[in-house]
Amino acid sequence: MLEINALQTRIGDKEILRGLNLTVKAGEVHAIMGPNGAGKSSLAYTLAGRPGYDVTSGSVRFEGADLLALAPEERAQAGLFLGFQYPVEIPGVNNVYLLKAALNAARKHRGLPEVDAFEFLTLVREKMRLMQMDEAFLSRGVNEGFSGGEKKRNEILQMLVLEPKLALLDETDSGLDIDALKVVANGVNSLRSADRAVVLVTHYQRLLDYIKPDVVHVLARGRIIKTGGPELALELEARGYDWLLADAA
Amino acid sequence: MSENAQLNEIVGRGYQHGFVTDIESESLPPGLDEDVVRKISAIKREPAFLTEWRLRAYRHWLTMREPEWAHVRVQPINYQDLSYYSAPKAKTDGPKSLDEVDPKLLATYEKLGVPLHERARLAGVAVDAVFDSVSVATTFKDRLEKAGVVFCSFSEAVQKHPELIERYLGSVVPHTDNYYACLNSAVFSDGSFVYIPKGVRCPMELSTYFRINAAKTGQFERTLIIADEGSHVSYLEGCTAPMRDENQLHAAVVELIALDHAEIKYSTVQNWYPGDENGVGGIYNFVTKRGECRGRNSKISWTQVETGSAITWKYPSCVLRGENSVGEFYSVALANHHQQADTGTKMIHIGANTRSTIVSKGISAGHGQNTYRGLVKILPTASGARNFTQCDSLLMSGECGAHTFPYVEVKNPTATVEHEASTSRISEDQLFYCLQRGIAEEDAVNMIVNGFCKSVFKELPMEFAVEAQNLLAVSLEGSVG
Numbered sequence: 138m139l140e141i142n143a144l145q146t147r148i149g150d151k152e153i154l155r156g157l158n159l160t161v162k163a164g165e166v167h168a169i170m171g172p173n174g175a176g177k178s179s180l181a182y183t184l185a186g187r188p189g190y191d192v193t194s195g196s197v198r199f200e201g202a203d204l205l206a207l208a209p210e211e212r213a214q215a216g217l218f219l220g221f222q223y224p225v226e227i228p229g230v231n232n233v234y235l236l237k238a239a240l241n242a243a244r245k246h247r248g249l250p251e252v253d254a255f256e257f258l259t260l261v262r263e264k265m266r267l268m269q270m271d272e273a274f275l276s277r278g279v280n281e282g283f284s285g286g287e288k289k290r291n292e293i294l295q296m297l298v299l300e301p302k303l304a305l306l307d308e309t310d311s312g313l314d315i316d317a318l319k320v321v322a323n324g325v326n327s328l329r330s331a332d333r334a335v336v337l338v339t340h341y342q343r344l345l346d347y348i349k350p351d352v353v354h355v356l357a358r359g360r361i362i363k364t365g366g367p368e369l370a371l372e373l374e375a376r377g378y379d380w381l382l383a384d385a386a
Numbered sequence: 387m388s389e390n391a392q393l394n395e396i397v398g399r400g401y402q403h404g405f406v407t408d409i410e411s412e413s414l415p416p417g418l419d420e421d422v423v424r425k426i427s428a429i430k431r432e433p434a435f436l437t438e439w440r441l442r443a444y445r446h447w448l449t450m451r452e453p454e455w456a457h458v459r460v461q462p463i464n465y466q467d468l469s470y471y472s473a474p475k476a477k478t479d480g481p482k483s484l485d486e487v488d489p490k491l492l493a494t495y496e497k498l499g500v501p502l503h504e505r506a507r508l509a510g511v512a513v514d515a516v517f518d519s520v521s522v523a524t525t526f527k528d529r530l531e532k533a534g535v536v537f538c539s540f541s542e543a544v545q546k547h548p549e550l551i552e553r554y555l556g557s558v559v560p561h562t563d564n565y566y567a568c569l570n571s572a573v574f575s576d577g578s579f580v581y582i583p584k585g586v587r588c589p590m591e592l593s594t595y596f597r598i599n600a601a602k603t604g605q606f607e608r609t610l611i612i613a614d615e616g617s618h619v620s621y622l623e624g625c626t627a628p629m630r631d632e633n634q635l636h637a638a639v640v641e642l643i644a645l646d647h648a649e650i651k652y653s654t655v656q657n658w659y660p661g662d663e664n665g666v667g668g669i670y671n672f673v674t675k676r677g678e679c680r681g682r683n684s685k686i687s688w689t690q691v692e693t694g695s696a697i698t699w700k701y702p703s704c705v706l707r708g709e710n711s712v713g714e715f716y717s718v719a720l721a722n723h724h725q726q727a728d729t730g731t732k733m734i735h736i737g738a739n740t741r742s743t744i745v746s747k748g749i750s751a752g753h754g755q756n757t758y759r760g761l762v763k764i765l766p767t768a769s770g771a772r773n774f775t776q777c778d779s780l781l782m783s784g785e786c787g788a789h790t791f792p793y794v795e796v797k798n799p800t801a802t803v804e805h806e807a808s809t810s811r812i813s814e815d816q817l818f819y820c821l822q823r824g825i826a827e828e829d830a831v832n833m834i835v836n837g838f839c840k841s842v843f844k845e846l847p848m849e850f851a852v853e854a855q856n857l858l859a860v861s862l863e864g865s866v867g
């Protein structure tokens with residue numbers, strides 16, 4: 138589904154990714170861990186096409202196509218979803234309005250007609266129940282005045298409605314209490330299927346107790362320096378990153 | 387009406403009739419003097435009190451100078467170059483069919499969702515069969531007449547209700563008020579007149595859109611709306627689609643009067659030609675709009691969406707004279723390309739426990755300059771008066787500007803005045819967030835801008851709100867950067 142080959146990026150003059158390789162197959166859940174400033178969020182932003190994250194060399198193929206040739210909205214329409222670490226507030230724009238516009242953009246891309254208003258509300262209500270969100274959220278401004286936990290739930294709600302092929306979740310667990318964490322994990326797990334993939338960027342093993350990854354990577358100094366199974370996350374929890382960094386140096 | 391005035395009217399009427407056939411078919415040559423003012427009045431068969439009023443205004447105008455305090459750059463206007471009266475255009479003047487109309491203009495109508503048959507009318511196509519609107523307009527007239535509502539052109543009102551004109555004209559905006567209002571008072575061509583009788587709730591929203599007979603009111607419009615005791619009216623002004631008006635100067639005056647317990651809601655969507663991308667051409671919109679809450683518990687509410695004109699200079703204001711009266715001002719002003727907008731409001735609190743609310747949203751794009759100028763004045767008599775002002779600016783480019791000039795004068799210690807202001811740039815974070823959800827850039831910008839304007843749009847009547855949103859989208863096309 139996703140093949141990243143020798144990816145190098147920079148922000149301004151600063152080198153961020155330095156030859157990163159990563160392959161994610163359909164049906165898999167990958168966790169990317171690593172010390173602060175390693176380039177984890179930058180990787181997510183680069184894949185989503187955020188302006189300012191310049192690719193200097195390497196390639197990224199998504200479902201066989203050249204991802205880097207697509208505009209950010211085209212990447213989204215093609216089925217790439219980024220769950221933001223800090224979802225932005227957009228005052229005055231209803232959640233439900235954004236959600237519907239996003240869903241219709243995706244449907245248009247697939248050659249489907251705009252979603253029927255009744256079907257849409259039925260779908261959204263079902264997903265909101267799963268995320269244990271109150272319906273009042275729909276008529277509020279996008280993330281406007283939401284608590285940290287509410288913002289993260291809202292990200293997962295959007296993901297569930299849009300049903301992306303590949304979900305990149307950037308520290309979706311940060312700032313969540315244990316109950317909210319379970320709800321969020323529940324949401325992510327409900328999307329798991331043979332034709333989708335999830336990449337979790339996280340600092341903590343805790344999330345991985347609820348969303349079991351197939352593969353765990355350590356990203357440091359702009360590269361993947363170690364890859365293993367779920368047990369790697371436990372080892373990192375116990376030992377930190379220093380031993381790996383020493384090896385890699 | 388005083389006996390004297392009545393006499394004048396009769397005398398005036400007799401005098402003026404003779405002129406009609408001579409002059410009605412021709413245009414006055416450029417230039418302005420007392421004779422021109424008299425001729426305009428004569429063509430319109432006005433009673434003497436009105437002719438005299440125009441002349442007083444003209445004489446006062448000669449003593450005035452153009453204001454220079456607004457935050458706008460104005461090309462000098464030579465008032466002797468303008469023609470102050472032109473006979474209605476012959477039907478053969480305009481384009482004969484939609485095929486002859488500028489395709490760019492038609493494309494804009496299409497985007498705005500203006501119905502096909504209305505597009506022709508708005509583009510000035512000379513068609514004899516006047517669409518469905520005629521029957522629509524007639525049905526409207528019947529319903530309004532049954533309710534006792536007077537809704538007609540200003541000229542018609544002068545003939546049919548001179549006593550109301552004499553009593554109320556200039557009672558809110560005196561002919562001496564300001565340079566442009568004074569000029570308007572001398573030479574105004576036509577406009578709208580509304581009278582809502584005591585206790586009547588106007589059965590429909592009044593819109594100039596339906597008033598076919600005054601489709602082309604020219605550059606000096608005069609509007610007078612009187613809501614008698616306990617009445618209620620909602621008035622919609624403006625073109626719902628862009629008019630390519632060649633006139634450089636548009637100096638209108640609008641006066642609203644609300645008596646005891648009456649309520650007037652006045653909504654404007656203004657979309658005149660703003661000039662091209664380089665700031666060439668476009669309308670100078672210098673308008674004086676003022677409402678007076680003359681009676682107790684009365685209310686006047688202004689809502690405006692200003693997206694057109696090269697220069698906008700207007701301050702729809704409320705004089706809150708009656709006890710417990712309420713004034714409101716909700717505004718969205720957009721300045722794109724080289725447009726300049728200097729707009730805001732004045733809330734003059736005179737009566738006790740008067741309340742006012744100001745919500746202003748300014749959007750600047752391209753090289754646009756947007757200024758909010760507002761005055762909140764609490765006089766010593768206005769015990770317990772309250773004002774709340776919120777003033778937000780959104781910047782969409784590096785070259786545009788937003789300016790805020792709030793003036794507050796409080797002369798009563800029991801008054802409460804609150805002011806909130808913010809200036810923000812359309813944020814890359816917001817834009818990228820929408821893009822990442824698969825929403826195209828232009829749609830994303832519209833969504834964010836509409837969100838910014840929401841608290842004003844919700845004050846507009848439903849159909850108008852939709853049009854206002856579309857209008858904003860059209861006006862902002864290609865302005866991201």
